[in-house]
Amino acid sequence: MWERLCSAFRSLLGRHASELELDEELRDHLERQAELYVARGLSPEQARRQARLDFGSVESTREECREAWGFTFLRTIPQDLRYAARVFAKTPVLSAVAVISLALGIGANTALFSLLDATYRRSLPVREPEQLVLAVNVSADGRGWYSNVGDVLYEELSRSPVSFSEVFAFTPEDATLRDAGGAERVETRLVTGNYYSALGVQALLGRTLGPHDDVPGTVSQACVLSYAFWARRFGRDPSVLGKVVYLGRTPVTVVGVTPPGLEGMGFVRQPDVTTTFNGTLGKYAVQVWARLRPGATLRQAQLEMDAAFGRYLEQLRTRAASWPEADRQRAFSRRGELRPAGRGNLELQAGLAEPLKVLPLLAAVVLLVACVNIANLLLARGNARASEIALRLALGAERRRLIRQLLTESLLLSAVGALLGILCAIWIHRAVLTLLVGEHAPEGLRFRLDLHVLAFTATAVGFTTFASGLVPALRATRRGVSRALKTEPSRAGAAPRNALARWLVVVQVAAAVVLLTGAGLLTRTLINLRAVGAGFKEPGSLLLMRMGLGHRYVDGAALVALYESILGRVRSVPGVAGATLAENDALGGSYWKTVYLPGYEPGPRESPQCAFNYIGPGFFATAGVPLLAGREFSTRDTVGAPEGVVVNERFARKYWPRENALGKRTGPAQDRSRWEIVGVVADAQVGSLRASVPPMMYHALYQQEKPRTVTLHVRAIGDPLPIAARIRQEMGVAEKDVPIYDVSTLDSRLERSVGRERTLAILSSFFGLLALGLTAVGLYGVVAYSVTRRTSEIGVRIAVGAGQAAVVWMVLRDTLALVGLGAAFGIPAALAVTRLVRGLLFGLTATDPLTLAGAALLLALVGIAAGYLPARRAAALSPTTALRYE
Amino acid sequence: MSIDLLQGTLDLLILKTLALGPMHGWAISQRIEQVSSDVLRVQQGSLYPALHRLEQHGWVRARWGASENNRRARYYELTATGRKQLEVETSNWAKLAAAVAQVLQEG
Numbered sequence: 006m007w008e009r010l011c012s013a014f015r016s017l018l019g020r021h022a023s024e025l026e027l028d029e030e031l032r033d034h035l036e037r038q039a040e041l042y043v044a045r046g047l048s049p050e051q052a053r054r055q056a057r058l059d060f061g062s063v064e065s066t067r068e069e070c071r072e073a074w075g076f077t078f079l080r081t082i083p084q085d086l087r088y089a090a091r092v093f094a095k096t097p098v099l100s101a102v103a104v105i106s107l108a109l110g111i112g113a114n115t116a117l118f119s120l121l122d123a124t125y126r127r128s129l130p131v132r133e134p135e136q137l138v139l140a141v142n143v144s145a146d147g148r149g150w151y152s153n154v155g156d157v158l159y160e161e162l163s164r165s166p167v168s169f170s171e172v173f174a175f176t177p178e179d180a181t182l183r184d185a186g187g188a189e190r191v192e193t194r195l196v197t198g199n200y201y202s203a204l205g206v207q208a209l210l211g212r213t214l215g216p217h218d219d220v221p222g223t224v225s226q227a228c229v230l231s232y233a234f235w236a237r238r239f240g241r242d243p244s245v246l247g248k249v250v251y252l253g254r255t256p257v258t259v260v261g262v263t264p265p266g267l268e269g270m271g272f273v274r275q276p277d278v279t280t281t282f283n284g285t286l287g288k289y290a291v292q293v294w295a296r297l298r299p300g301a302t303l304r305q306a307q308l309e310m311d312a313a314f315g316r317y318l319e320q321l322r323t324r325a326a327s328w329p330e331a332d333r334q335r336a337f338s339r340r341g342e343l344r345p346a347g348r349g350n351l352e353l354q355a356g357l358a359e360p361l362k363v364l365p366l367l368a369a370v371v372l373l374v375a376c377v378n379i380a381n382l383l384l385a386r387g388n389a390r391a392s393e394i395a396l397r398l399a400l401g402a403e404r405r406r407l408i409r410q411l412l413t414e415s416l417l418l419s420a421v422g423a424l425l426g427i428l429c430a431i432w433i434h435r436a437v438l439t440l441l442v443g444e445h446a447p448e449g450l451r452f453r454l455d456l457h458v459l460a461f462t463a464t465a466v467g468f469t470t471f472a473s474g475l476v477p478a479l480r481a482t483r484r485g486v487s488r489a490l491k492t493e494p495s496r497a498g499a500a501p502r503n504a505l506a507r508w509l510v511v512v513q514v515a516a517a518v519v520l521l522t523g524a525g526l527l528t529r530t531l532i533n534l535r536a537v538g539a540g541f542k543e544p545g546s547l548l549l550m551r552m553g554l555g556h557r558y559v560d561g562a563a564l565v566a567l568y569e570s571i572l573g574r575v576r577s578v579p580g581v582a583g584a585t586l587a588e589n590d591a592l593g594g595s596y597w598k599t600v601y602l603p604g605y606e607p608g609p610r611e612s613p614q615c616a617f618n619y620i621g622p623g624f625f626a627t628a629g630v631p632l633l634a635g636r637e638f639s640t641r642d643t644v645g646a647p648e649g650v651v652v653n654e655r656f657a658r659k660y661w662p663r664e665n666a667l668g669k670r671t672g673p674a675q676d677r678s679r680w681e682i683v684g685v686v687a688d689a690q691v692g693s694l695r696a697s698v699p700p701m702m703y704h705a706l707y708q709q710e711k712p713r714t715v716t717l718h719v720r721a722i723g724d725p726l727p728i729a730a731r732i733r734q735e736m737g738v739a740e741k742d743v744p745i746y747d748v749s750t751l752d753s754r755l756e757r758s759v760g761r762e763r764t765l766a767i768l769s770s771f772f773g774l775l776a777l778g779l780t781a782v783g784l785y786g787v788v789a790y791s792v793t794r795r796t797s798e799i800g801v802r803i804a805v806g807a808g809q810a811a812v813v814w815m816v817l818r819d820t821l822a823l824v825g826l827g828a829a830f831g832i833p834a835a836l837a838v839t840r841l842v843r844g845l846l847f848g849l850t851a852t853d854p855l856t857l858a859g860a861a862l863l864l865a866l867v868g869i870a871a872g873y874l875p876a877r878r879a880a881a882l883s884p885t886t887a888l889r890y891e
Numbered sequence: 892m893s894i895d896l897l898q899g900t901l902d903l904l905i906l907k908t909l910a911l912g913p914m915h916g917w918a919i920s921q922r923i924e925q926v927s928s929d930v931l932r933v934q935q936g937s938l939y940p941a942l943h944r945l946e947q948h949g950w951v952r953a954r955w956g957a958s959e960n961n962r963r964a965r966y967y968e969l970t971a972t973g974r975k976q977l978e979v980e981t982s983n984w985a986k987l988a989a990a991v992a993q994v995l996q997e998g
Binding site: 026027029030031033034037038059060061062063065066069070072073074 | 915916917934935936937939940943944946947955962963964965
């Protein structure tokens, strides 16, 4: 066996030499035979001729010898490809449509595959990523988990050196970076001293941070810049080393720059500046990672994790004594787990889990629909060349050889489609990433044409080749094809011979119904979400701008003065109808806390929570939230004044369903009557549009001691963007060191909050319409072919007196029959499949009849449009030419 | 009168002929005709495919050499595996012939 392979391979490589040798061998034989005849008395002429006759066909001997060498198909493929190219060049439009539809189908699949690859499989660009694990806090049923565990767990894990060679922690933080060049809001990351050594990352410039940097109360704190930030702000100037910049209020020295390509490492948000905790670890909810020792298994490590988590729970008991029972039970039923963290992007995994289940399925169906079109195209070609193929078979060609040649044609289409598809994939990948993650997707998540993606594309090509080419090839070369040699259009009454093509189109229609229904459901979800009012008046004219004040050395009355001075400047800008401050803006998420009322004990399963925010005077007037009772905060609500809170309607109705909430009191756990409710406002959305508005409590910003990061809310008259630019200018002059960032209108925030739904709606509609277009092409092809076959029948009908309308109706009826049959299969299929997207919908069920009916109706209309042209052509036939068609 | 050979039998006869020593293609066909007293006529067109097939199987080995009058010819010779194959096929043939003879006798 091995020898056969070797010699076959050798003969393949030395093909030319083998051919020459074979020629020589056969020539030699003929010469000797001729000599024999000359010896018997024939003339040289006659001898040669006789020798030839004795031998038989030299060419077929040569061919048989070549067959014996094996791997003949490898030699025939270039030949077949050239032939296929010539065939396709003769019908450029049809071939172009086929190639483009394949390019889109294969491209979409490849793009989604590479996205999945980046999210789940790509290794982090660090040393031995498979040893890295992340500590997560998991709920009892295993479904809810979060990775922000506390410092206690970090401490406990660090005490378990058996399975771990390193344990490190980090947390992201916003900060204002200030230096001579101005102030800027940056992403920072606070890390433990062993962060870089545990990851195995070397500095590109200078050095990285080490344990000696992570010392509490150090005078000179060190920081490391990311490559992208260094390029952006410092223009890749190496003299940045040793420079002192201010992070918030703290001076830090730049000691190094990390190499490019670390972006996308495990998370979407990447730090611009990294510095050490320096004793502040206890204040944060941190991510805790560990590196397993070589040889340690995850199971061993998990045992240590369980022990550490147990010690953590012990320490939690004292702190949790004042919590509601339900919260306590929930907290203590959780457990700690170690998850492998060296691959993929955890943030993306969490955010993309749902869409990534649905989208690849859609893309696969689209590819299938495209394959059906190609198959029909090849079937039609096969029928047209039936006589040629029959002749070749009759002359002794091997059926296998012909099938190989026909498959090569679909291989050519698929390969060219795949090459274009890779270009499409780059674009589609980028578009999907932007839709899901925003403009600045990190480098590590970009489309990468690596081995995995190439292998996937090659598989797609193989699949497409066989899916679209095998059945037509088998069909075209089947026995009994001698009938084709006597081909003629069928006589009146004969059934259309393209039954297979018609069934394939039915499949296409069914697939299109499924895709369109899915697209309809997801699009309507988006529309429903958008229609949910956030509760603010005119969100398009409400400007939101975040300002970093955390580094200012003021508090108390001076802080209030600062706020007022800023607001004064803002209000002086023309076009500003009102301005106020708040800590969190709408839809920006909010803080949550437990509600304590005097004399109110929550039930055993209840955990009364509310969201809360800090707002400035006139907030509700500016933001456009109606005041239902009582009053807003004013400039008089400062430190020292009695502490009042405003609650929303939901809060008031929940705890005082039949009374007025004004005047009632609430407070923190230790002092439940501390705050008086001074106002009740209408419900306004704080988080996701999908959730209902939670009970909400508002505190006065001016009563808080320390400066915080605040969001400026500005009600603008007219176009908000130039007003935003003016405000920036004003602030740039007056308060140079206060960075302004994250500028948008509430409108665009709302839009951003439905980013995932928008992505799904756009993509599913794209796929649905693509499938619709492909199906329309398929329907057109099949109906046109049917008309051609029934030409004489139509001619007879017209001759006997059928009007144009009747003929048109006859063709359209045929089309509608196909569409109807397809819908009959498609509707139950859609009902079954759309159940998968149940969790993504809002405001409608997965079996929504309106959407289903809409999809079917759309297909019917498209079907009529596709069948119209052939119908017109049929009606315009003159009977004499039609009957003469034979 | 000459009987045309089936492909399988041609392989057997080629192997047997080569058992006597290396030969080139033409010589093999002449030899078979001679030894069978001209009863078996080798279809010349199928000789070379058979030889190349045997070469693929590894039962014969081929090399270019000089023939009597210093002409270049491609010589085939039996390999060790070829010899074994010859034994196998010879015994198969004997069994076949015996079985056919038995059926004919019965009739």
